[in-house]
Amino acid sequence: MAQExxxxxxxxxxxxxxIQEALMASTITSQMAKSxxxxxPPSRSSCEICRERRENDQMFxxxxxxxxxxxxxxxKHVATKIQGGIITPVTCPGPDCKSVLKxxxxxxxxxxxxxxLWEKALSQELIDASQGIYCPFKDCSAKLVYENDGEDVLxxxxxxxxHRLFCAHCYVPWHPGVNRV
Numbered sequence: 236m237a238q239e240x241x242x243x244x245x246x247x248x249x250x251x252x253x254i255q256e257a258l259m260a261s262t263i264t265s266q267m268a269k270s271x272x273x274x275x276p277p278s279r280s281s282c283e284i285c286r287e288r289r290e291n292d293q294m295f296x297x298x299x300x301x302x303x304x305x306x307x308x309x310x311k312h313v314a315t316k317i318q319g320g321i322i323t324p325v326t327c328p329g330p331d332c333k334s335v336l337k338x339x340x341x342x343x344x345x346x347x348x349x350x351x352l353w354e355k356a357l358s359q360e361l362i363d364a365s366q367g368i369y370c371p372f373k374d375c376s377a378k379l380v381y382e383n384d385g386e387d388v389l390x391x392x393x394x395x396x397x398h399r400l401f402c403a404h405c406y407v408p409w410h411p412g413v414n415r416v
Contacts, residue, residue, distance in 0.1 A: 284308035295344045297327050300334035306344035314349045322356040370394040371401050
């Protein structure tokens with residue numbers, strides 16, 4: 236299982252490196268073209284990742300920077316970030332660019348699957364840290380939400396993922412012989 240996770244992480248890293256290489260090549264080419272011919276803006280432009288030429292209205296432009304990408308590349312970029320555990324901020328894939336991609340601005344170009352992944356990730360992030368607890372078992376460590384239904388102290392709790400008992404007051408496996416408070 237660890238080898239599968241390692242392979243998946245390596246594949247994600249390799250994909251991000253390919254994107255970065257394409258971006259660097261595109262940036263250099265685009266800077267050379269800008270300095271060579273300061274004419275009117277073209278009706279078509281190249282995606283800075285895949286370098287495919289598309290009509291300007293088919294390109295996704297990030298509001299806070301100068302980069303533009305085709306919807307396929309932005310879709311892959313956002314999916315890679317979310318699957319890699321980066322939820323916010325998802326930044327522009329441009330080299331050294333720190334501009335943030337906003338969920339609402341990306342809605343029109345992202346696939347339904349990627350939108351759902353991002354929405355789910357954002358929802359998880361909104362859970363207040365004080366409400367979140369983790370299963371204390373190292374082979375589980377699932378994030379759980381502490382819901383206080385009027386009880387003064389939450390003590391015995393069962394992880395809904397691994398189904399083992401733990402003390403939610405101490406955050407350790409359940410104390411043998413200790414009753415619910």
